[in-house]
Amino acid sequence: MGCTAHDVIVALRSAAAVVAEHRDELIRLDRAIGDADHGENMDRGFRAVVAKVDTAAPETPGAVLKLTATVLISTVGGASGPLYGTAFLRAAAAVSDVTELDGPTVAKALRAGMEGVIARGRAATGDKTMVDALAPAVEAAKSAAEAGEGPAKVLSVAADAAHQGAQATEPLVARKGRASYLGERSAGHIDPGARSTALILSAIAETARSRQ
Amino acid sequence: MGCTAHDVIVALRSAAAVVAEHRDELIRLDRAIGDADHGENMDRGFRAVVAKVDTAAPETPGAVLKLTATVLISTVGGASGPLYGTAFLRAAAAVSDVTELDGPTVAKALRAGMEGVIARGRAATGDKTMVDALAPAVEAAKSAAEAGEGPAKVLSVAADAAHQGAQATEPLVARKGRASYLGERSAGHIDPGARSTALILSAIAETARSRQ
Amino acid sequence: MKKIINDPATVVAESLRGMAAAHPELLRVRTDPAVVVRADAPVRDEVAVISGGGSGHEPLHGGFVGPGMLAAAVPGAVFTSPTPDAVQAAIQETDSGAGALLVVKNYTGDVLNFETAAELAAVDGTDVRSVIVDDDVAVKDSTHTAGRRGVGGTVLVEKLVGAAAQRGDDLDACERLARRVVGRVRSMGMALTAPTVPHVGEPSFDLAEDEMEIGIGIHGEPGRARVPLTSADEIVRRLLDPVVEDLPFADGDDVLLFTNSMGATPLLELYLAHGIAERMLAERGIRVRRRLVGPYITSLEMQGISLTLLKLDDELTELWDAPVRTAALRW
Amino acid sequence: MKKIINDPATVVAESLRGMAAAHPELLRVRTDPAVVVRADAPVRDEVAVISGGGSGHEPLHGGFVGPGMLAAAVPGAVFTSPTPDAVQAAIQETDSGAGALLVVKNYTGDVLNFETAAELAAVDGTDVRSVIVDDDVAVKDSTHTAGRRGVGGTVLVEKLVGAAAQRGDDLDACERLARRVVGRVRSMGMALTAPTVPHVGEPSFDLAEDEMEIGIGIHGEPGRARVPLTSADEIVRRLLDPVVEDLPFADGDDVLLFTNSMGATPLLELYLAHGIAERMLAERGIRVRRRLVGPYITSLEMQGISLTLLKLDDELTELWDAPVRTAALRW
Ligand SMILES: Nc1ncnc2c1ncn2[C@@H]1O[C@H](COP(=O)(O)OP(=O)(O)O)[C@@H](O)[C@H]1O
Ligand SMILES: Nc1ncnc2c1ncn2[C@@H]1O[C@H](COP(=O)(O)OP(=O)(O)O)[C@@H](O)[C@H]1O
Ligand SMILES: [Mg+2]
Numbered sequence A, B: 001m002g003c004t005a006h007d008v009i010v011a012l013r014s015a016a017a018v019v020a021e022h023r024d025e026l027i028r029l030d031r032a033i034g035d036a037d038h039g040e041n042m043d044r045g046f047r048a049v050v051a052k053v054d055t056a057a058p059e060t061p062g063a064v065l066k067l068t069a070t071v072l073i074s075t076v077g078g079a080s081g082p083l084y085g086t087a088f089l090r091a092a093a094a095v096s097d098v099t100e101l102d103g104p105t106v107a108k109a110l111r112a113g114m115e116g117v118i119a120r121g122r123a124a125t126g127d128k129t130m131v132d133a134l135a136p137a138v139e140a141a142k143s144a145a146e147a148g149e150g151p152a153k154v155l156s157v158a159a160d161a162a163h164q165g166a167q168a169t170e171p172l173v174a175r176k177g178r179a180s181y182l183g184e185r186s187a188g189h190i191d192p193g194a195r196s197t198a199l200i201l202s203a204i205a206e207t208a209r210s211r212q
Numbered sequence C, D: 001m002k003k004i005i006n007d008p009a010t011v012v013a014e015s016l017r018g019m020a021a022a023h024p025e026l027l028r029v030r031t032d033p034a035v036v037v038r039a040d041a042p043v044r045d046e047v048a049v050i051s052g053g054g055s056g057h058e059p060l061h062g063g064f065v066g067p068g069m070l071a072a073a074v075p076g077a078v079f080t081s082p083t084p085d086a087v088q089a090a091i092q093e094t095d096s097g098a099g100a101l102l103v104v105k106n107y108t109g110d111v112l113n114f115e116t117a118a119e120l121a122a123v124d125g126t127d128v129r130s131v132i133v134d135d136d137v138a139v140k141d142s143t144h145t146a147g148r149r150g151v152g153g154t155v156l157v158e159k160l161v162g163a164a165a166q167r168g169d170d171l172d173a174c175e176r177l178a179r180r181v182v183g184r185v186r187s188m189g190m191a192l193t194a195p196t197v198p199h200v201g202e203p204s205f206d207l208a209e210d211e212m213e214i215g216i217g218i219h220g221e222p223g224r225a226r227v228p229l230t231s232a233d234e235i236v237r238r239l240l241d242p243v244v245e246d247l248p249f250a251d252g253d254d255v256l257l258f259t260n261s262m263g264a265t266p267l268l269e270l271y272l273a274h275g276i277a278e279r280m281l282a283e284r285g286i287r288v289r290r291r292l293v294g295p296y297i298t299s300l301e302m303q304g305i306s307l308t309l310l311k312l313d314d315e316l317t318e319l320w321d322a323p324v325r326t327a328a329l330r331w
């Protein structure tokens, strides 16, 4: 019923595939209010993650998440590199060395990841960043876990909430990251980091569902 | 019946007006096989000539032509500046200090001008330069003068021949000037200097006709 | 996309190889992670001034590596902050025992990646300080936002602090100086055209033939406002006024005026703009004592300019005049 | 047309004003006719090396005025040779008694206008010589045509002869040296985009998104051939092969490689191309001993590059290394 290290690796592969598929869309979103590299950065990072987990074969979910963190930190660059890296690092710490993730652990890992992003980037919800996708995801995951749902369901409600959160960034005026330089002109576009967060969560949730 | 200094000044004013009117056309021609400045160069030069003859008020046709030469040399630049300048300088020398130009003197001045251009630029007919407009003009002028025509008629057949000569540069491959760098690619375009020569001769001929 | 490249994925690496070939006496290039290092690094007892950021702003920063300026530069992917391991490698390669000063342009990505590197280097026992450059007055400054961008002022900070390091200032003094310069430098830029990032393949924004972007950054991010293209006089005024009024610079001030090309603006136009800026400053009684005119912090093939003003005093003037020997700045 | 200008008619004059403001310690600018002169001219007993030509190629030639290079530069209208009176003014302003050497790029207009000026100066009693630079291998050389254009090689001639003048060579020696350099230097260029002349207002030629011009000049004149845009490797090969084979440069030769940006090609791409050229020369056994990489002879905002090779010997290497202090070249 829980997610093993192998499940997490499969989920990351699927996330990498989704990021590659949406590379151009993420570039387009970042082109509108940033510097047009978010799709390229994430694609470069997740390709490297896949290559690395294949050779390093980490043995616990926490080890997979930690390896992912270090690879993202050293390959993504930009704002999203350290932020996603920190998220995975904190998630790894949160799951510690358990060998199978249950619903509550998944919810806890998500929260830890979000807290890491906020600690590094100092963005609040409403600032038009990936936090606007993460925060509702964390809330939804928490409720589902408290209702006794397993990891697949927890991830799937989290992903749905993240998509809504990402969508809701469209009218916002950015206060953090590169989009903030545009002031009012940043309104009317979805935040690329929020979108990539939602995409990655969906891919992971989809894998969890299909393997449960 | 002959052309006075005043007639020459009026003719130059009319030439300046025609050059200004055709500035963009000459730029377009030069853009195709050169560096897109011939219209600008000639316009700058003839404007300066008009300004100068107005203040200097030279008293013989030769003095007008000489003044024109010096102004063109110090304002046109490029290849056409020294070439047109030399043409006017030699024409001035050819008419010496006569006070009224008759048909033969006009023909002689034209030939001297052409010889000056050839001496400086070393172009032969068929090289796709202003010489291809000048050479037939000189021949036509000579025949007309020998047939006893006055300056107006001499100029008008010269202008017609110059137009035909300019037109005939279209299929030629340039061997002199900037167009020569294009090799075969220079074929298919009229030479801008030949075109300006024809335009200036027309303007002068037209003035002579209307004042005779 | 019109570029002289082989493959968008290898542009930075291939370019660095060419740079190494071009300047063997000045610098060496490490790959994987990519770092440009002074040929003679580490320089014993000299504070290592290090900067970096996304590529595409050349000559910034690699062109400023050499005696009297940077000990190392860390080039990221095009318009993308480098990763912490690359910054760490630069710190290690230049570690002279005197510590390292990181000159960081204020972008979330640069700040976070350099911050992480500094933390890691501290664990290794190297004394590392960071100074954030945020001189772009086009961006509203506020603690609730990412704050102002680092733009043209960065070049001046690197030159001045590099000179201080070379004359033997210690890390504390270099850090103090850097902060002092940051406090006295202001910039603003504009663009006529957008840059094209190789891996994107199309211009970063679309601009009509009669439009320009005012308050632009150096990463192809759109500016603060899109306005009709006007005369050079008007353009310079629109850049200079906010710069002057921000610090503010005042009647009687001695300044360095840095007129920068964003890449594709020809020198012919750049000098023209510089002349206008000199005239407008003279009208305000601000005395231009030093100048820098050229493409020094660029945005690929973007057409546009930026103006930077630094308030000089005797020490800063002396540090500016101190010898420098790099690929892009040399006297 | 997207330019930072006030009025196409005053671009050159306004730009020169800005240049004068930017470099008061190096040069002064005379107007009407326009001449850029070394601040300390005339320099007693030093041959005055003078060059000039149409504007729009900056930093050529004004950016090379200063100790160790040019005594004066004569800027014409954009892409239009200056008139003889301007050249004459430059000769007069720098007349030191040691004579003047005119470095003339081989264009009919430049040749005729400089020739006329030299004749006029001779009448005034100044010893003036002219050397024609015609290094562009893209143009077929023939006595029946205007011959080859002067392009990148001009920069090298100006540096080397300027160094010779500074070390005290007399006019004969300077002239001989200039001819020797012209005999050993070859270039070729290409473009991705066309320049826009201010008074024309539209690009000098039209080029599709997937095309480039090979064998281009520096005045917006179309090149020898329009071909599909290819990789950087292929572009460099198409420029380098004809250059190498023309002189020819051979296995074991020592050379200076000058990789030039036509204006809007960013340094990122320029270094990339330079690295390729170094590799290809190494493959042929040609040894690159000196390099120059940057935008030194440009064509307004044209994107493109040119490659220039100069066959070095000990004297030329020494003259290249000799100190130079100008706005654009300095060591
Ligand atoms: N301070 C921040 N806190 C949280 N997320 C941020 C912050 N700054 C930027 N981001 C996220 O990073 C995304 C941009 O990432 P990316 O384009 O890869 O980096 P860069 O902005 O350096 O080019 C933004 O869309 C936003 O979601
Ligand atoms: N050697 C030459 N002999 C005669 N005419 C020439 C010669 N070279 C150029 N020309 C003429 O000059 C014209 C170009 O003049 P212009 O565009 O003003 O100068 P540039 O070529 O220097 O830009 C050509 O169209 C041609 O008619
Ligand atoms: Mg981005």
Ligand SMILES: [Mg+2]
Binding pocket: B030, B034, B035, B036, B037, B038, B078, B178
């Ligand atoms: Mg022309």
Ligand SMILES: [Mg+2]
Binding pocket: A035, A037, A078, A079, C054, C079, C080, C081, C109
């Ligand atoms: Mg970025």
Ligand SMILES: [Mg+2]
Binding pocket: B035, B037, B078, B079, D054, D079, D080, D081, D109
């Ligand atoms: Mg011309």
